[in-house]
Amino acid sequence: MTNSNVYIYGIDLGKNCFHIIAMDKQGHILSRQKLTRSQMKKFVINTPPTTVCFEACPGSQYWGRMFADAGFEVKIIPAQFVKPYLKSNKNDFNDAAAIAEAGSRGSMRCVPLKTDEQLALQATHRVRQRFITERTAVVNQMRALLLEYGITVPVGRKVFERALPSILEDADNGLPDFMRALVFRLRERWQYLDVQIDEMSELLKQAAIASEQCKLISTVPGIGPIVSTALIAAVGSGNQFKRARDMSAWLGLVPKQYSTGGKSNLGSISKRGNTYLRTLVIQGAKALKIHMNREQSSLGKWIGRLEASHHHHVVLIALANKLIRICWKVLTSGREYQAYPSAV
Template sequence: MSTQAIHIIGIDLGKNWFHLVGMDEKGKPLLRKKLNRTQLAEFATTASTCIVVMESSPGSQYWGRKFQNAGHTVRVIPAQFVKPYLKSNKNDFNDAEAIAEAASRGTMRTVPLKTTDQLEMQAMHRVRQRLIVERTALVNQMRALLLEHGIVIPVGRALFARALPRILEAVDNALSPRMRQLLYRSRQRWLALDDEIDIASVEIHQIAKESELCRLVSTVPGVGPIVSSALIAAVGNGQAFGKARDMAAWLGLVPRQYSTGGKSNLGSISKRGNGYLRMLVIQGARALMSHMKRDQSRMEQWLHEIERRSHPHVALIALANKIVWICWKVLTGGENYRPFPYESINA
């Protein structure tokens, strides 16, 4: 079948099989195909150029670049925005049709395609975070095992690391030789995880040092190599957001809203978007609150006023929100962050 009349194609992605539904400009389905990986790659180069849409999922970035390189206009939609357009029973062709119909809405939000550098930075962060989670789980398990034998360890990974050799060498506790050997092997795995995390951290620092965008964002207070590289991996140059608040809202740092009948109700932060990046930004804001000197810039003075009338946690989120706003301005403006002295406010 000719694809000349097709205006938009929705693709339901899979590992080995892909379901396509093509529609004309009025939304009438004209094409239904089931293709494997080889056939889909060939289809990308032979089909007439049109709008190609897929859900954001593993593989969407790869196939998005494939179709983009072939001259198509690619749109990647978050899965939660596709669900309302699914009609009748759920199957692969209905999913593909819902994807195409959702993308035909003029106000539909899309996910920008990432560059290879962004994907590599994102992969480094995901591997590093997995190692940190694995290390935390291992340490907690060792604590629980010792607690079953009446041995209590003070809170803190560093304190545990210092106390463990003494516990393993002591002869007056209830640990059997088998249990001591088990804890020793767990400690060796812990040390190996420490080394892997350090290697990943060094690589991320090197990537941040070589990236011009990371260098720009690192000039913002509260943003270091880890935060800057994670931010660039997620948002690139920030051009996908029309204003700074949009990026803060995408990251879930604005109040959750439930308004009706002209009455506006604001709750806690929405916690949408990238939870890992939000955690890093909040950690950076917490470190900034602990170390900033309150009498030297407009930001410090602004935070002081927030803290006087709000809970410390509210001030923390407000500072994280402001950091994201400044990062957007730095990225889109292409200039380093320049703090304003407090005196300039009253000038």
Template sequence: MPPAYVKPYVKRQKNDTTDAEAICEAVTRPNMRFVPTKTVAQQSCLMLHRARHLFIRQQTAVINSIRAYLAEFGIVAPVGRRGVEQLLEVVADTTDCRLPEVGRVCLAALGSQLRALKAQILEFDRRIIAWHRSSATSKRLDAIPGVGPALATALVASIADPKAFRSGRDFSAWVGLVPKQNSSGGKDKLGRISKQGDRYLRSLFTAGALAVIRYAKIHGTGHRPWLTGLLARRPTKVVAIALANKLARMAWAMMVRNECYKEPAALTA
């Protein structure tokens, strides 16, 4: 059971006794939701994604540190990968007098750590691609616009049983791509997305939706009337969340029915 669903049954204070009593009470509820057990392969793939995500965060932290330390000596570079390479070239140049020796040693160590992180991320990318090619469901999901090998493998690894969700909306709500409700008295009040659910999957779905929108803006949106109309009425990021919700429902339907991706009728016309 998700811990958040057990918490309301906890009485005063928190200890092992009250926690066990709350679990026993929650497990008897007829509408309680349970988490299906993942296979060893699914858990291993999730470890790949989590470790890769950790390395990416560490890589960002190291890059920011290199930029900040060099900026203190008045050495700056453009934003992007090329800018970081220019800064590392300055660190490697022993004839550059702007950088003291002690600072050069520290920055050289950070540069070595950055290169090691990049190599590890590339290795994990190769392993994720290999896992993707070995999974028939992952290859089917890869055909959805905006869904690549990273999102496809994360979906297959995260969802032990897609039939545990009653509908595509339930699945998108589990990911955290539906509006937050504050309804009362028969009046529906919808706000922003709740930010609950699986943060990693939500970020991948949003990135995929933004990629579809960016491609549509460059090559034209005439073949996607639904997306065209929404972009005319709403900001890009709001459209991205709506499209991510749509992609999540497509992915759930394909996993439940074991079907391949089919172009909607509006796109084939």
């Protein structure tokens, strides 16, 4: 496509097939193309640079870097922002048209291109989380199998881990030998996953030590190597957010709003954005809330005042919100966190 009237391309990405819509400034469709993977690479090289848009999905970062290197302005749009522009029935060309329509809006929110470091951290976190999910499934299956023979264990993975040897060694608990062998096999799988999770955690700790940005936000209370690497993998420098509240809103830590007619209605937190990262931040806030010395900084005093009049869950979310705001300020300013001393 060499039409000089093309203002924007909308591309519906696939693994082997790509559907492209070319639009002018008035939103008129100039052409439709279906390309293979090899044809897509030639398209990047031979097409005059303009704006190109696609949904955030597996492969979008790869093609985004390729188009950016060729001089294109790249817009990677979250899928939920594309859907309102889909007209009529869903098919690949209609999806591409909706992507182009969404990308032509000046106020559209886009996903920035990630660096190689961010992609590596993101991949490590995803593999680690997969191992944790698999370990939870193994533990739950072991509990269910034992329950069929009347053997119950109190809640808690560590409690189960301590109780399991005595269960397997007890010859009088009614557990058949074949079931005992199955549970033992699952226990070996559990131990293997523990090793894998520890290795992934160690990789993230080493990455946090090597990254200047991770070291910077690790100075914030409640932010350790796991949270810092997850945060940098997701937001990078944080410059895509205009203010601290925007980053906490992106993470879903601000109240959900439904306001009309001048009446403001605020509900529970929106829980938008990255569920995994939000969970890690809340866990970090919980550990900080329990263990911090509240007499040494104004942050501790602030937590104490909130606890006097709010439920502890509300306090926890408020603290997580504040930590994310502090992280944004630390990242964008390039200065380490310095606690305000507690007022006398």
